[in-house]
Amino acid sequence: MANPDAGTANRETWTRNSGFILAAIGSAVGLGNIWRFPGVAYESGGGAFIVPYLCALLTAGIPILFLDYAIGHRYRAVAPLAFRRIRRHAEAIGWFQTGLLFVIGVYYAAVIAWAMSYFVYSFDLRWGEDTQTFFLSDYLQVGDPEISTTVVGNVALPLVIVWLAILAVLCLGVARGVEKINMVFIPLLFVGFAGLVVRAVTLPGAADGLNALFSPDWSALSDLDVWIAAYSQIFFSLSIAFGIMIAYSSFQRRKANMTSSGLVVAFANSSFEILAGIGVFSALGFLAYQQQSAISDLEGLTGPILSFVTFPAVISEMPGASFWGALFFGSLVVAGFTSLISLLIGVSSSLQEKFGLSRVVAAVITAGVSGVISIGLFSTTSGLIALDTVDQFANNIGVVSSAIIMTVFTVWLARDADLLRRHLNAVSTFQLGRWWIALIGVVGPVFLTVMLVQKIISIIN
Ligand code: PHE
DSSP: OOOTTTTTSSOOOOSSHHHHHHHHHHHHSSHIIIIIHHHHHHHTTGGGGHHHHHHHIIIIIHHHHHHHHHHHHHHTSOHHHHHHHHOGGGHHHHHHHHHHHHHHHHHHHHHHHHHHHHHHHHTTTTTOSOHHHIIIIIISOOOSSSSOOOOOHHHHHHHHHHHHHHHHHHHHHIIIIIIHHHHHHHHHHHHHHHHHHHHHHTSTTHHHHHHHHHSOOGGGGGOHHHHHHHHHHHHHHHTOSSSHHHHHHHTSOSSOOHHHHHHHHHHHHHHHHHHHHHHHHHHHHHHHHHHTOOGGGOOOOSHHHIIIIIHHHHHHHSTTHHHHHHHHHHHHHHHHHHHHHHHHHHHHHHHHHHHTOOHHHHHHHHHHHHHHHHHHHHHHSOHHHHHHHHHIIIIIIIHHHHHHHHHHIIIIISOOHHHHHHHHHHHOSSOOOHHHHHIIIIIHHHHHHHHHHHHHHHHHO
């Protein structure tokens, strides 16, 4: 049984508005910004990608971010119970979102564990000359990529550390755990990462890298896949339609300037993302310069390979390699960890509310179950393969479906949108007009449905 009154009276709250904003930025800025965005942009039209990207941000990203905020803040509950408060049977939407969080958390943790190992390896540049063999054979010990069941001893230890750290933060809770960590680490992350980017753009060859990233391929705009990539990137990057922002805003005080905070978060997230694109491609330009090749001849410009094969090669070439390596992988760890916290607190607070558990019990169950699955999956089989499939499913299909269901439900079935709009306007300085309802009720769902259908057709074929 859901406990309809759970958490209303003694609900945990952020101690200050900046705590909420930094935690929301901490959730948004993550692996998606550093290792997903640059490659996606490069493959999806380069400079021309800015068009679908901005469209996705303005027509779906920010409006749905506001919807998440409104639901959490108005109904003062984490996703399952919040939807239940709108309509009893809608609780399932919240559990669907919670399920996505759980799935993403399991593999997200593995990438953070890899980054932790590489942070340590930076000090003696242990990856050597052949960074690909090092990553796949020595580190991950992927034997046969098809049926690898080798025990990946290297990954198990950092993975255990990641999960113990998550357990600790979940036990400390919203104000003493999540807020404190983000207040300290997010400013550090921005400063450290800015340093990296400045270093990268001053390397020889950087300009060629930036050219490669930004030269627009306008024909990409007629490719539906490019649009899908832009929307998925925005959802993943802003952490929206996953129930997380519902949770975070449910911990806000009653009087809180919600929409303005949302604009700050969205702006910070996109800036970080574009900064990461500039940094990553400057560094790739430098690598191409060193190897006297063209950027387009480089391989491994996305995903795990970019961060763990291509980047180590770049770092080894740089003066002061160990320092920059540690800063890069340290940034990945911090950015990833603050996002992982949000993924898991979404799960644990849902359990806490639903079953009336204490915070510590919910934390132990959440971190315990996801940790065991994550460690089991990623330290005994070829995590790299699982990762790609799961990422495809959860991010392209899962979250887009979630966004469609959520917007159609609130606007058309529950007819709750105007109430939510007035709720946000009553507490915020940035006012939402009826355009907001048009975006989340019509433009968003129509666009998203076309994309989803297209995606499913392409998977079936
Ligand atoms: N937004 C995070 C990133 O960019 C990932 C994330 C997705 C975090 C969903 C929480 C929920 O890496």
